[in-house]
Amino acid sequence: MILSASPLTGSLVAAASWFAIAALALIPARSAFFARHLAFPLGALAGLALAGFGLEAVWLPAAQMTLPLGMPDLPFHLRVDPLAGFFLLLLGSVAAGISVYAGGFFRDETPGRLALIGLQYHVFLASMALVILADDAYLFMVAWETMALSSYFLVTTDHQQPAIRSAGFLYLLIAHLGALAILLCFGVMHGGQGDYSFDALRAAELEPNWATLAFLLAFFGFGAKAGMIPLHVWLPEAHPAAPSPVSALMSGIMIKTAIYGMVRVIYDLIGGVRWEWGMLVLVVGAATTLFGVLYALMQHDLKRLLAYHSVENIGIILLGLGMSMVFIGFGHPAAGILGLIAALYHTLNHAVFKGLLFLGAGSILHSAKLRNLNEMGGLIRGMPKTAFYFLIGALSISALPPLNGFVSEWLTFQTALQAPVLQNGVVRSLLPLFAAVLALAGALTAMCFVKVYGVAFLGRPRQPGHGVAAPAGGHDAGNMERFGMAWLAAGCFVLGLFPAPFLLMLNRVGVSLTGQGLSNEALESNWLWLVPTASAQASYSPVIFLIVIIGVTLLTFLLVRRFYHGRVRFADPWDCGFPAQTPRMQDTADAFGQPIRHVFGPVFLIQRHMPKPDDSAPRFSLKIEDRHWVLLYLPVARLVAYLSSKIGLLQRGRISIYLLYSFLTLIGLLVFVR
Amino acid sequence: MNYAPGIAFQLLQSVFVVLAAPLLVGWVNQCRAWLQNRSAPSIWLPYYTLAKLFHKDAVMARDASPLFRLTPYVLFGCMWLAAGIVPVLATNLPFAPAADIVALVGVFALARVFCALAAMDIGTSFGGLGARREMLVGFLAEPAMLMTLFTAAFISGSTQLTTIVETLAHREFALYPSLAFAAVAFLMVLLAENARIPIDNPATHLELTMVHEALILEYSARHLALIEWAVAIKLFAYMTIGFALFVPWGIAAAGDWAALPVAIVALAAKLAAAGAGLALIEALLAKLRIFMVTEYLSTAFLLAVLGMLIHFLVSA
Numbered sequence: 001m002i003l004s005a006s007p008l009t010g011s012l013v014a015a016a017s018w019f020a021i022a023a024l025a026l027i028p029a030r031s032a033f034f035a036r037h038l039a040f041p042l043g044a045l046a047g048l049a050l051a052g053f054g055l056e057a058v059w060l061p062a063a064q065m066t067l068p069l070g071m072p073d074l075p076f077h078l079r080v081d082p083l084a085g086f087f088l089l090l091l092g093s094v095a096a097g098i099s100v101y102a103g104g105f106f107r108d109e110t111p112g113r114l115a116l117i118g119l120q121y122h123v124f125l126a127s128m129a130l131v132i133l134a135d136d137a138y139l140f141m142v143a144w145e146t147m148a149l150s151s152y153f154l155v156t157t158d159h160q161q162p163a164i165r166s167a168g169f170l171y172l173l174i175a176h177l178g179a180l181a182i183l184l185c186f187g188v189m190h191g192g193q194g195d196y197s198f199d200a201l202r203a204a205e206l207e208p209n210w211a212t213l214a215f216l217l218a219f220f221g222f223g224a225k226a227g228m229i230p231l232h233v234w235l236p237e238a239h240p241a242a243p244s245p246v247s248a249l250m251s252g253i254m255i256k257t258a259i260y261g262m263v264r265v266i267y268d269l270i271g272g273v274r275w276e277w278g279m280l281v282l283v284v285g286a287a288t289t290l291f292g293v294l295y296a297l298m299q300h301d302l303k304r305l306l307a308y309h310s311v312e313n314i315g316i317i318l319l320g321l322g323m324s325m326v327f328i329g330f331g332h333p334a335a336g337i338l339g340l341i342a343a344l345y346h347t348l349n350h351a352v353f354k355g356l357l358f359l360g361a362g363s364i365l366h367s368a369k370l371r372n373l374n375e376m377g378g379l380i381r382g383m384p385k386t387a388f389y390f391l392i393g394a395l396s397i398s399a400l401p402p403l404n405g406f407v408s409e410w411l412t413f414q415t416a417l418q419a420p421v422l423q424n425g426v427v428r429s430l431l432p433l434f435a436a437v438l439a440l441a442g443a444l445t446a447m448c449f450v451k452v453y454g455v456a457f458l459g460r461p462r463q464p465g466h467g468v469a470a471p472a473g474g475h476d477a478g479n480m481e482r483f484g485m486a487w488l489a490a491g492c493f494v495l496g497l498f499p500a501p502f503l504l505m506l507n508r509v510g511v512s513l514t515g516q517g518l519s520n521e522a523l524e525s526n527w528l529w530l531v532p533t534a535s536a537q538a539s540y541s542p543v544i545f546l547i548v549i550i551g552v553t554l555l556t557f558l559l560v561r562r563f564y565h566g567r568v569r570f571a572d573p574w575d576c577g578f579p580a581q582t583p584r585m586q587d588t589a590d591a592f593g594q595p596i597r598h599v600f601g602p603v604f605l606i607q608r609h610m611p612k613p614d615d616s617a618p619r620f621s622l623k624i625e626d627r628h629w630v631l632l633y634l635p636v637a638r639l640v641a642y643l644s645s646k647i648g649l650l651q652r653g654r655i656s657i658y659l660l661y662s663f664l665t666l667i668g669l670l671v672f673v674r
Numbered sequence: 675m676n677y678a679p680g681i682a683f684q685l686l687q688s689v690f691v692v693l694a695a696p697l698l699v700g701w702v703n704q705c706r707a708w709l710q711n712r713s714a715p716s717i718w719l720p721y722y723t724l725a726k727l728f729h730k731d732a733v734m735a736r737d738a739s740p741l742f743r744l745t746p747y748v749l750f751g752c753m754w755l756a757a758g759i760v761p762v763l764a765t766n767l768p769f770a771p772a773a774d775i776v777a778l779v780g781v782f783a784l785a786r787v788f789c790a791l792a793a794m795d796i797g798t799s800f801g802g803l804g805a806r807r808e809m810l811v812g813f814l815a816e817p818a819m820l821m822t823l824f825t826a827a828f829i830s831g832s833t834q835l836t837t838i839v840e841t842l843a844h845r846e847f848a849l850y851p852s853l854a855f856a857a858v859a860f861l862m863v864l865l866a867e868n869a870r871i872p873i874d875n876p877a878t879h880l881e882l883t884m885v886h887e888a889l890i891l892e893y894s895a896r897h898l899a900l901i902e903w904a905v906a907i908k909l910f911a912y913m914t915i916g917f918a919l920f921v922p923w924g925i926a927a928a929g930d931w932a933a934l935p936v937a938i939v940a941l942a943a944k945l946a947a948a949g950a951g952l953a954l955i956e957a958l959l960a961k962l963r964i965f966m967v968t969e970y971l972s973t974a975f976l977l978a979v980l981g982m983l984i985h986f987l988v989s990a
Contacts, residue, residue, distance in 0.1 A: 377797065380739045400787060401780040413776050417827055429986045432824055433979065439820040443813035446787050450809055454794030460737060538833040541772040548758065548769065553751030560896055564728045573735035573796045573892060587802025595810040599968050
């Protein structure tokens with residue numbers, strides 16, 4: 001029945017059914033069976049339906065609808081256009097995998113906690129769908145705040161721990177700073193007409209300075225949610241604090257709604273993109289990318305590390321967006337659309353592989369009860385299936401062909417290589433440097449995931465008798481967990497191997513936003529080839545690439561077997577003449593990051609305690625902190641503390657003084673009233 | 675359109691590179707021995723070594739995972755793939771459009787990641803050390819390599835090696851300052867990526883200094899042979915990328931059988947010169963401390979960026 005509905009009605013029904021599942025999750029509080037085997041899989045089905053409707057919406061003209069809800073005279077407006085359709089596809093398809101996983105992951109929760117998690121989880125999903133569907137500032141803000149609050153409650157699921165409470169508070173604080181900026185941005189854009197529907201905002205003609213102000217408010221407001229530098233500090237605190245499926249939702253999808261908001265407001269509502277804005281986005285994006293990956297390399301908590309990688313990937317998305325804005329600002333929409341496509345493609349890719357990686361981290365946490373990389377090791381033996389899926393995610397995020405991370409980075413490089421068309425010489429020579437930042441970040445990510453994979457899954461267990469690698473008591477992820485991971489891993493392959501249909505889809509998004517699209521040659525190439533501009537300029541065919549690499553590898557294997565032999569003897573690893581080696585002598589996560597500490601030392605705030613030569617019980621300790629805390633947040637916190645202590649002077653605790661305040665206020669008001 | 679000659683050329687080149695790569699290594703070793711006043715081993719020695727290794731029984735650590743056994747084949751496959759993309763003997767190969775220069779860098783990165791993962795698989799301290807250092811060199815070299823390639827891509831307006839070679843080979847002969855900078859940067863990256871002096875010493879097993887050898891310490895017999903062979907192909911591929919970018923003359927077009935002998939002779943001459951040059955560099959320089967690698971490769975990166983900026987400034 002709903003399958004024949006229009007995309008807008010259909011996605012509304014899907015979102016509403018998430019709300020319904022949220023309400024249902026509360027009912028049978030006695031047994032966890034309902035929530036685990038019914039609520040979460042049903043939520044996954046709703047996600048699939050939403051993805052289907054989103055996919056359909058990309059190919060249809062925009063459709064609008066007004067709901068008789070909300071305030072009197074202020075009904076909710078809904079709209080779905082190709083951009084919204086694309087993000088609905090992202091939300092639905094990734095949420096489907098994560099929901100199935102969640103059904104397996106929460107197997108040890110008490111029914112009461114599970115009911116609450118089920119409620120918040122599905123409200124969170126539904127509010128994200130509404131953020132994407134909203135067509136007026138009012139509904140947008142309501143949905144945005146619902147999203148922030150429901151995710152806050154999910155982050156503080158384990159609120160008994162003080163660290164998690166403070167992480168949640170930090171998240172709420174920065175989310176509200178961002179929401180405030182977005183609210184102000186809508187205020188600036190509507191220009192005093194009193195109509196906050198997006199149609200009115202779109203129609204309003206802003207003066208250049210006001211447009212720039214609106215852009216800045218939108219950029220920093222949404223940037224706070226996306227986790228761009230320097231507003232990223234909540235992300236590495238909040239994402240690890242949440243249960244793993246929630247971390248996957250937040251890192252995979254929620255921060256993407258901020259990208260949606262940015263594109264919606266900057267390209268659609270404000271319009272008239274200027275290249276100076278693009279340069280700002282590029283600079284912030286480059287800083288975000290580098291800081292994100294460098295801090296990630298310093299982490300030994302797996303989930304914190306992944307959270308810092310989310311910061312990095314938001315930076316990569318911003319690099320694509322910034323390049324797109326520069327090209328559009330200079331009047332080269334074809335190159336601009338390519339940049340937008342690269343950014344949106346990476347948005348989808350990151351949702352898929354980061355979701356997968358967080359789920360993998362969750363399975364490790366669940367099975368081995370470990371989240372500190374320095375204690376892991378050899379997990380591939382106890383949980384080979386999780387190890388396989390995690391490897392796919394790790395190769396994807398490291399931007400290695402033929403998986404999906406590579407495609408979007410490749411498209412971003414291709415955008416940067418369009419630089420010669422620009423008129424401004426300085427910008428023209430700066431653009432390739434941002435591509436170099438991307439190259440550096442990609443290589444650093446590869447290093448980081450060699451570290452993660454090598455330390456966690458390979459080698460030998462660092463803590464004997466601890467973790468799944470111990471022969472007894474170890475277990476791999478359960479069926480539902482595995483299905484969730486397999487779904488996202490398949491996404492990595494599909495997005496990596498068949499990029500051409502997605503290119504066409506994103507081209508449609510670009511056309512709907514700017515009226516321009518890619519060149520005809522790019523659109524006419526068949527599904528095997530990815531051609532961003534012209535085939536003489538650049539092309540890439542992941543399918544042929546994969547076939548050749550598998551074929552050649554197999555051929556080598558068969559030839560070696562045919563002409564030689566497959567004999568193997570097993571022995572102890574070579575000990576270099578030192579037989580007393582223990583697993584603790586392997587590289588830890590911290591040791592693996594040591595070259596980075598050496599090369600990029602000034603970036604980090606390092607506190608190192610070296611033992612003295614005559615210490616009888618030498619201990620080495622190393623603490624690495626984010627410089628942004630010290631440079632930005634602590635001064636602000638001190639300022640606030642100082643100001644409030646000064647304001648505190650007003651409070652004398654005597655009634656006569658307060659009466660005096662009232663009297664003075666009255667006098668002051670009389671001056672105005674006259 | 676008749677694909678047959680193109681595919682024949684593609685197969686010919688792929689097999690040729692794989693078979694000829696150890697010869698290049700033999701030649702470099704021979705030149706280096708001469709420069710060091712030693713009596714040189716046979717130029718065919720790498721082939722004998724490979725044959726010997728293939729015949730031996732593999733010895734593997736007890737807790738090696740499947741990843742460890744898979745890696746030599748992946749590594750070899752990656753390098754073979756690279757040998758199919760780079761225009762060694764001919765341009766316009768049918769497989770070339772499937773991967774451009776960015777994808778080529780991606781192939782090398784894929785090989786490196788697998789190699790580093792396999793090194794960490796056994797869980798000895800040397801493997802981790804080698805993986806860490808290899809990734810250090812990798813993340814410094816990759817941006818420099820991409821910037822070098824981008825300079826050529828900007829000049830020819832394309833990231834396809836075929837188009838780049840055709841554009842550069844048919845320009846009038848002159849010294850292009852941007853390419854000169856890029857060439858120096860490329861040479862530096864080539865030395866680093868192929869574990870050559872001054873970054874790494876292929877002839878040493880000295881524990882504190884080795885990078886590449888620490889990575890493959892646990893491998894033996896046929897796995898080691900595959901890795902050594904892949905390393906030889908990698909050196910060959912890097913050199914031919916350099917020829918394609920900086921001295922592209924003499925290369926044939928796919929399907930043009932008449933030009934093939936000239937292409938082979940030209941390639942042999944270039945490789946002989948480049949191999950001798952490599953041996954000379956290795957004879958003259960000493961190995962750098964591991965943390966001087968940063969400065970060395972950031973110099974390469976800056977040179978590549980300078981080359982690119984010069985191209986934008988004077989369009990040459």
